[in-house]
Amino acid sequence: MRPIPMRQARRRLAVIWLAGGGVLFVIIVLQSIFGKFGDKVDEAFQWFLPAIVPTCSLILGVLLASALALSREVKLVDRFVYRLTAALSLAYLLMVSLSILMSPFSETPPLELMRQSNLWLGPLQGLVGGALGLFFVSKEKENPVDGGG
Amino acid sequence: MRWSCCSPVQTATYPRVDEGAEVTAPMSRQGDFCRSSLRAKGRCVLATALALSALVLASCKGPPAAPGHGSEDGCAACGDGSGVPEGEGDEPPPVECDEPKEAGSGEDELPEFEWPPPKPSASVFVPRDLVLGADAAPTLGSSAARLEAALTRAGFAEWGYYHVPGGFALVSRLEQIERDGNPHRDRWAVDVSPRRAFSLWTYVSALFSATTGRFRVIVFVVTDTPFRPTAPPPDGPTAIAWLEQGMTGLPAPVRGRPYTTEHTCKALIYEFFKATPDHDAAIELPSHLDGRAHLTKAGIWGGLGG
Numbered sequence: 001m002r003p004i005p006m007r008q009a010r011r012r013l014a015v016i017w018l019a020g021g022g023v024l025f026v027i028i029v030l031q032s033i034f035g036k037f038g039d040k041v042d043e044a045f046q047w048f049l050p051a052i053v054p055t056c057s058l059i060l061g062v063l064l065a066s067a068l069a070l071s072r073e074v075k076l077v078d079r080f081v082y083r084l085t086a087a088l089s090l091a092y093l094l095m096v097s098l099s100i101l102m103s104p105f106s107e108t109p110p111l112e113l114m115r116q117s118n119l120w121l122g123p124l125q126g127l128v129g130g131a132l133g134l135f136f137v138s139k140e141k142e143n144p145v146d147g148g149g
Numbered sequence: 150m151r152w153s154c155c156s157p158v159q160t161a162t163y164p165r166v167d168e169g170a171e172v173t174a175p176m177s178r179q180g181d182f183c184r185s186s187l188r189a190k191g192r193c194v195l196a197t198a199l200a201l202s203a204l205v206l207a208s209c210k211g212p213p214a215a216p217g218h219g220s221e222d223g224c225a226a227c228g229d230g231s232g233v234p235e236g237e238g239d240e241p242p243p244v245e246c247d248e249p250k251e252a253g254s255g256e257d258e259l260p261e262f263e264w265p266p267p268k269p270s271a272s273v274f275v276p277r278d279l280v281l282g283a284d285a286a287p288t289l290g291s292s293a294a295r296l297e298a299a300l301t302r303a304g305f306a307e308w309g310y311y312h313v314p315g316g317f318a319l320v321s322r323l324e325q326i327e328r329d330g331n332p333h334r335d336r337w338a339v340d341v342s343p344r345r346a347f348s349l350w351t352y353v354s355a356l357f358s359a360t361t362g363r364f365r366v367i368v369f370v371v372t373d374t375p376f377r378p379t380a381p382p383p384d385g386p387t388a389i390a391w392l393e394q395g396m397t398g399l400p401a402p403v404r405g406r407p408y409t410t411e412h413t414c415k416a417l418i419y420e421f422f423k424a425t426p427d428h429d430a431a432i433e434l435p436s437h438l439d440g441r442a443h444l445t446k447a448g449i450w451g452g453l454g455g
Contacts, residue, residue: 031357037427040427040428
């Protein structure tokens with residue numbers, strides 16, 4: 001499997017997180033405006049923001065930093081690892097969106113459903129964070145190589 | 150050296166006894182159990198302790214025996230000090246009411262409704278002719294029977310009776326209603342139900358707007374005592390508990406009392422609003438509907454013949 005340039009992998013992951021997180025953010029804002037949460041809007045944002053903002057902030061920060069430090073050096077990353085990270089990111093964002101989009105079908109009140117979702121989002125967030133760390137924290141250097149394995 | 154007898158009715162002094170010294174003690178009025186030795190002193194102390202214990206046990210009264218009845222034996226407004234925590238077990242503990250009811254009147258079987266009653270969302274006087282009908286010799290029992298019949302025609306199957314000065318209070322079951330006062334399709338659900346009809350518009354509406362809930366409890370107060378509801382309004386759980394703690398019917402002595410010209414029947418309507426399923430139901434003060442509208446929408450006014 002051919003490796004993928006790190007820069008390309010970062011951009012794709014950034015699109016996944018910023019687009020997915022942005023859409024969910026707009027939904028939460030609209031729900032707040034239309035009174036979905038009554039006077040407990042703060043509880044809804046207390047659940048949502050820690051689930052999305054830290055990762056998006058990290059991604060955006062690294063992208064901006066790398067944009068100011070352009071280099072001719074091409075870093076490569078295993079394509080399988082990139083795909084695994086992308087799948088985990090999509091799965092996590094799907095779990096977060098289910099807690100919001102499935103509330104009309106649930107007998108559980110919306111805010112209570114959000115609190116319950118922390119049970120399954122917590123472990124998943126750990127996996128996703130670990131995988132994203134390779135792309136947005138690691139400073140591993142690799143020489144340009146041909147497409148081996 | 151002489152020992153004084155160590156009895157409760159005598160003060161005693163105990164001079165120091167040298168080892169090996171022979172001591173004697175006088176006879177006490179309570180018996181010849183005082184001796185001039187350490188063993189005698191111990192027996193004296195033991196006897197005193199036993200006497201005191203017997204005195205304490207004789208004066209100790211056990212807790213009142215719990216009657217084999219339900220809530221009608223208690224005063225809901227008072228505490229009983231029996232030490233039994235409220236809410237435990239199937240039967241409330243017996244209490245001593247600050248306002249003792251007339252013995253043998255049947256009132257002592259009815260639980261006490263908060264008096265004056267809590268401030269309602271709306272209220273209305275039920276006309277005498279609706280409460281009594283064509284009854285020539287009306288009694289509290291006949292008025293209660295007409296109210297029960299009206300509740301039954303309106304779809305209510307449960308109610309509870311309480312004692313109030315000069316009469317009784319009849320509490321209906323909590324029902325869920327629409328904003329216009331008509332019964333909700335899930336009338337007897339105490340929680341807000343999710344929307345059932347599925348369409349894209351219904352889903353989007355449910356996604357972005359809250360599912361609210363309105364609830365209502367009606368209390369008919371039949372009394373010959375003028376009153377003004379000034380007590381703090383109840384919350385949802387309290388209103389639900391009214392039905393659970395009320396008696397299912399009036400005791401015979403109460404039923405037979407005459408419904409005099411001084412008696413009136415006032416319906417107190419307590420309406421609760423739940424902004425979202427995550428919120429607690431809060432009392433609506435005042436309701437946007439008047440008391441007669443509530444009784445009409447509930448089907449009770451028509452059931453009385455109005």
